[in-house]
Amino acid sequence: DIQMTQSPSTLSASVGDRVTITCRASQSISSWLAWYQQKPGKAPKVLIYKASTLESGVPSRFSGSGSGTEFTLTISSLQPDDFATYYCQQYNSYSRTFGQGTKVEIK
């Protein structure tokens, strides 16, 4: 299986900060990567797919980049609603796998 590693595991930031989360794949996955946001007690919600395509309705402060084995999710100006846990997920093969998550906390 393809292993996905996110960093950092926890991130403390303030409203207005620029935030970057990294996701690394154990082998090349081309651009077959999605990013999700999950809030406590809720199901994950997709933010970005195909590494950089913004899901309809998702604010433009979210952006994704990368290909191959290294990917990033950037929040250009952190808003109060963005404090949550973020996961990457590869879909290069039928055995889809997720990163372990990055919790974005209030500084």
Added chain:
Amino acid sequence: EVQLVESGGALVQPGGSLRLSCAASGFTFSDYWMSWVRQVSGKGLEWVANIKEDGSDKYYVDSVKGRFTISRDNAKNSLYLQMNSLRAEDTAVYYCAKDRGSNWGWFDPWGQGTLVTVSS
């Protein structure tokens, strides 16, 4: 509005069985691959299984092969997960989700989840 509603989660003893259901609405259910994804409390996410639009093709994560069976009833717009020989490590919130992008793409949307607890 696309909606997925899971049910069937419960407390079950190790070695026991459970059947989860997912009722879909707001989209043409028979046009999409569907998946089950689970999340151990406070931990990460794990894709469990998915099934083709007509039910003719199915895939499973290695840890549940031979124990879990995914199925669907397109006439009832419903997805199922039959779980046998349950283990403590199967304890999790189970989500059903629509596959997007292809037979193995990303997941959107997700249901609200149903809790399965395996414990004596």
